[in-house]
Amino acid sequence: MDGLSLETVAGWGRHPVCRAAVARPERLRLPRAGRVLPRGLGRSYGDAAVPASAQSLVLETVRADRILAFEPSTGALTCEAGLSLAEILRVFVPRGWFTPVSPGTKFVTVGGCVASDVHGKNHHRDGSFGGFVGRLVIETADGRLVECGPDRERELFLATVGGMGLTGLITEATIRLKPIETPWMFVETEPAAGLTEMLDRLRHAGKDWPYTVGWIDCLATGSGLGRGIVIRGRHASRGEAPGVPPRENTPRAVPFDGPAWLLSPALMRAFNTAYYRIQCRRTGGRLVSHDAFFYPLDSLRDWNRLYGRHGFLQYQCVVPRAAGAPVLSELLDRLSRAGAASFLAVIKDFGPESDAYLSFPLEGTTLALDLPYRGPATEDLVHLLNATVIRAGGRIYLAKDAATRREDFERMVPRLPEWRRVRDRWDPEHRFGSALSARLLGDES
Amino acid sequence: MKAVMVGATRGMGRALARLLAGRGDALALLGRDPNELLTSSRDLVARGASGPVPTGHLDLAEPAGFEAALDAADRALGSFDALIVTGGDFAPQETLERDTARLARLLEVNFTGTVVLCQQTAERLARRGGGTICAFSSVAGDRARRGNYLYGASKAGLSAYLDGLGLAYADRGVRVVSVRPGFVKTAMTVGLPVPPFAGEPESVARVVLRALDRGKPVVYAPPIWRWVMLVIRLLPRAVMRRARF
Ligand SMILES: Cc1cc2nc3c(=O)[nH]c(=O)nc-3n(C[C@H](O)[C@H](O)[C@H](O)COP(=O)(O)OP(=O)(O)OC[C@H]3O[C@@H](n4cnc5c(N)ncnc54)[C@H](O)[C@@H]3O)c2cc1C
Numbered sequence: 001m002d003g004l005s006l007e008t009v010a011g012w013g014r015h016p017v018c019r020a021a022v023a024r025p026e027r028l029r030l031p032r033a034g035r036v037l038p039r040g041l042g043r044s045y046g047d048a049a050v051p052a053s054a055q056s057l058v059l060e061t062v063r064a065d066r067i068l069a070f071e072p073s074t075g076a077l078t079c080e081a082g083l084s085l086a087e088i089l090r091v092f093v094p095r096g097w098f099t100p101v102s103p104g105t106k107f108v109t110v111g112g113c114v115a116s117d118v119h120g121k122n123h124h125r126d127g128s129f130g131g132f133v134g135r136l137v138i139e140t141a142d143g144r145l146v147e148c149g150p151d152r153e154r155e156l157f158l159a160t161v162g163g164m165g166l167t168g169l170i171t172e173a174t175i176r177l178k179p180i181e182t183p184w185m186f187v188e189t190e191p192a193a194g195l196t197e198m199l200d201r202l203r204h205a206g207k208d209w210p211y212t213v214g215w216i217d218c219l220a221t222g223s224g225l226g227r228g229i230v231i232r233g234r235h236a237s238r239g240e241a242p243g244v245p246p247r248e249n250t251p252r253a254v255p256f257d258g259p260a261w262l263l264s265p266a267l268m269r270a271f272n273t274a275y276y277r278i279q280c281r282r283t284g285g286r287l288v289s290h291d292a293f294f295y296p297l298d299s300l301r302d303w304n305r306l307y308g309r310h311g312f313l314q315y316q317c318v319v320p321r322a323a324g325a326p327v328l329s330e331l332l333d334r335l336s337r338a339g340a341a342s343f344l345a346v347i348k349d350f351g352p353e354s355d356a357y358l359s360f361p362l363e364g365t366t367l368a369l370d371l372p373y374r375g376p377a378t379e380d381l382v383h384l385l386n387a388t389v390i391r392a393g394g395r396i397y398l399a400k401d402a403a404t405r406r407e408d409f410e411r412m413v414p415r416l417p418e419w420r421r422v423r424d425r426w427d428p429e430h431r432f433g434s435a436l437s438a439r440l441l442g443d444e445s
Numbered sequence: 446m447k448a449v450m451v452g453a454t455r456g457m458g459r460a461l462a463r464l465l466a467g468r469g470d471a472l473a474l475l476g477r478d479p480n481e482l483l484t485s486s487r488d489l490v491a492r493g494a495s496g497p498v499p500t501g502h503l504d505l506a507e508p509a510g511f512e513a514a515l516d517a518a519d520r521a522l523g524s525f526d527a528l529i530v531t532g533g534d535f536a537p538q539e540t541l542e543r544d545t546a547r548l549a550r551l552l553e554v555n556f557t558g559t560v561v562l563c564q565q566t567a568e569r570l571a572r573r574g575g576g577t578i579c580a581f582s583s584v585a586g587d588r589a590r591r592g593n594y595l596y597g598a599s600k601a602g603l604s605a606y607l608d609g610l611g612l613a614y615a616d617r618g619v620r621v622v623s624v625r626p627g628f629v630k631t632a633m634t635v636g637l638p639v640p641p642f643a644g645e646p647e648s649v650a651r652v653v654l655r656a657l658d659r660g661k662p663v664v665y666a667p668p669i670w671r672w673v674m675l676v677i678r679l680l681p682r683a684v685m686r687r688a689r690f
Contacts, residue, residue, distance in 0.1 A: 003636025026455050026632050027481070063632060066488035080484075091467075091492055 014311030040109030046402030047435035052445030081111030117162035130161035195226025246289030452532025456631035505558035575618020627670035
């Protein structure tokens with residue numbers, strides 16, 4: 001007798017929104033008929049977890065979060081799809097296990113991580129989330145429970161990993177956790193004075209370090225364009241870490257929507273410069289908790305409210321290694337010329353792409369920017385950035401997008417026709433759909 | 446603690462069972478749906494419950510089966526020392542007004558069945574020197590309101606019973622914890638308008654666990670409801686009627 005409630009549904013960027021019926025059952029099961037959209041913790045920024053219209057039922061998985069098995073000899077964890085990475089870490093870090101891939105927040109579900117094929121700071125070495133998935137159970141559009149994985153129903157598996165919830169409802173997953181010696185991280189930071197230095201340092205750090213990421217002050221221009229900080233880390237060994245676990249921090253909440261002045265270019269510039277200066281002084285190694293290393297933003301709950309009630313877009317693209325510095329500086333240049341301030345520009349080296357048809361990562365460099373949403377001007381900027389990315393042979397990350405045009409998307413994803421074929425086979429009537437699939441695939445809403 | 450739980454597959458019961466498992470308690474799950482019981486059992490084992498988590502059939506609407514279920518739990522856990530009943534029935538007032546068969550079942554589950562189960566367990570625990578009985582009633586049993594007095598009546602009866610049981614068995618070592626949750630956001634309450642002070646199952650579970658450990662006879666969860674209900678209990682009937690409470 002699980003009920004429904006009528007709710008306003010949005011992604012983490014709070015744009016766009018749609019009012020629709022939401023079910024939040026303790027046991028995942030598709031309704032017999034009608035359109036559905038699976039949704040986890042809603043941490044995708046754009047419209048991937050937003051329904052295209054009120055006709056669609058949003059099926060939130062967060063209460064289906066049971067652990068079904070754990071195999072200590074291999075680290076294989078079987079769970080319901082709504083289990084969050086936060087919960088996995090809470091239960092398994094004390095036992096010496098860590099999630100194989102972590103996005104920048106732990107408040108994501110296993111289902112959401114599979115559907116977006118998320119990547120972390122270790123992509124250059126370990127690849128994306130899908131590479132650690134051994135088996136999925138999927139309820140397909142016709143109500144069948146289908147098991148798939150790298151070795152069975154492989155096409156369905158490759159279409160579901162990175163498939164943004166459009167091939168079926170993932171109900172169960174088996175993923176491989178990785179062993180760690182301590183709950184501490186050993187971290188080093190070093191400054192980079194400009195873009196070429198940044199790219200060099202990232203590459204260089206990637207040879208020895210499992211986790212690397214760069215932070216760019218995207219308001220710096222001219223010779224300082226692309227200046228920033230390179231952060232590299234690894235799980236600390238038993239010998240170098242304290243015997244006690246790090247103190248847990250209680251997240252503070254943002255009590256109200258941010259006022260417009262918070263996003264003024266002057267303030268952003270001051271913030272970015274201050275951050276850069278502080279980080280420049282903090283070179284050398286130090287021990288930090290994994291929360292502080294992987295999830296700095298989680299310490300401020302609901303931080304998306306800082307962007308005010310119009311919300312924001314996040315723009316994340318990847319460009320192949322060969323395209324390199326010129327394309328990246330063109331992107332940063334376009335951004336600063338548009339005056340679209342960004343708190344956060346994150347840059348990262350990616351390793352080889354996976355076999356999953358719609359998986360985002362591609363060998364090369366990825367750049368992620370926050371863009372406060374200012375209506376058509378912001379969307380135009382996205383189209384402009386996309387043009388550069390397409391020319392370079394790159395693509396954008398669907399888990400963050402809300403503005404890319406269909407024709408641009410088609411030019412970015414050569415394997416799209418293959419994916420469409422598999423999707424049509426398992427969901428010929430397109431029962432599974434989102435605002436994203438209406439926008440980028442032409443699904444009717 | 447070696448606890449037998451009824452209703453631990455869902456909502457507040459699920460959250461409470463996880464806390465108990467997390468600190469290494471031994472658990473047995475009783476309920477109606479064998480698949481759900483098995484899934485929750487696996488979850489609790491993975492989260493650290495001591496030993497396997499056995500499951501068994503129990504329907505609160507069928508008191509004839511209680512003794513056998515309790516015997517089985519005793520065998521599986523080696524003499525349990527706590528019973529926790531979070532299971533119960535709920536339906537909106539309009540449904541219960543229209544459908545008296547549905548109403549009869551709700552009264553049966555929430556009152557008759559739960560009382561009989563607690564009574565049998567209290568005897569069992571008293572015979573071996575004591576233990577804990579914890580059952581979830583509701584703030585709806587504290588004062589009748591026009592909008593939910595049928596459900597409220599089943600819980601009012603249960604609250605009165607648990608109060609008495611605590612008094613009667615205290616000398617024989619049986620502690621009784623009566624939990625009165627306010628509105629909690631679980632699958633049971635989806636679709637209902639969410640009132641102020643609504644709680645999450647996890648925070649309710651933490652409050653209940655503390656009360657379990659201390660043997661507190663009456664717990665409101667979230668705790669603010671203790672004060673809310675104090676005020677509501679004091680409201681004169683005429684005000685209740687005029688305010689269409
Ligand atoms: C602060 C922050 C930092 C981030 N950093 C990174 C990062 O470093 N790397 C990265 O890759 N991503 C990152 N992300 C994005 C985030 O990891 C992804 O959007 C992730 O998919 C969100 O998971 P979710 O459970 O919230 O899914 P939702 O946002 O709820 O859903 C995402 C997609 O998954 C589908 N889905 C969810 N559950 C199921 C299911 N059970 N079956 C089928 N489909 C399902 C939905 O339909 C939707 O298409 C970040 C997000 C935030 C807010």
